[in-house]
Amino acid sequence: MKFLCECGHAIYDQTDDLPYKAYLYPDQSMDALYTALDQLIQSAPRSVSQRYTMTLPITLPKGHRQMYQCPDCGRIYISDNDKLHCFVSEFGDVPKNLFQADPQ
Numbered sequence: 134m135k136f137l138c139e140c141g142h143a144i145y146d147q148t149d150d151l152p153y154k155a156y157l158y159p160d161q162s163m164d165a166l167y168t169a170l171d172q173l174i175q176s177a178p179r180s181v182s183q184r185y186t187m188t189l190p191i192t193l194p195k196g197h198r199q200m201y202q203c204p205d206c207g208r209i210y211i212s213d214n215d216k217l218h219c220f221v222s223e224f225g226d227v228p229k230n231l232f233q234a235d236p237q
């Protein structure tokens with residue numbers, strides 16, 4: 134995925150470990166995610182297909198979405214069924230590293 138932010142900055146999603154990307158999991162999907170984690174801990178999958186089935190609620194929870202934050206202006210984009218929704222801080226002082234695992 135590649136798109137241009139409203140400010141003109143190009144945002145790329147073509148690799149892993151991006152400091153400006155995050156995942157949004159609906160609260161309504163968290164019980165299924167925790168149940169899948171418990172099942173995975175209690176019984177190791179015996180095949181690749183069983184592992185895929187058991188980890189699917191963890192890796193792709195129902196209703197999950199991807200989010201991106203522009204490192205230049207701080208706008209946040211949420212990808213929803215191939216449509217991007219843009220959000221900008223009403224106060225203008227949003228940190229531009231909200232999706233970094235270890236912001237400095």
Ligand SMILES: [Zn+2]
Nearest residue numbers: 138140203206
């Ligand atoms: Zn921007």
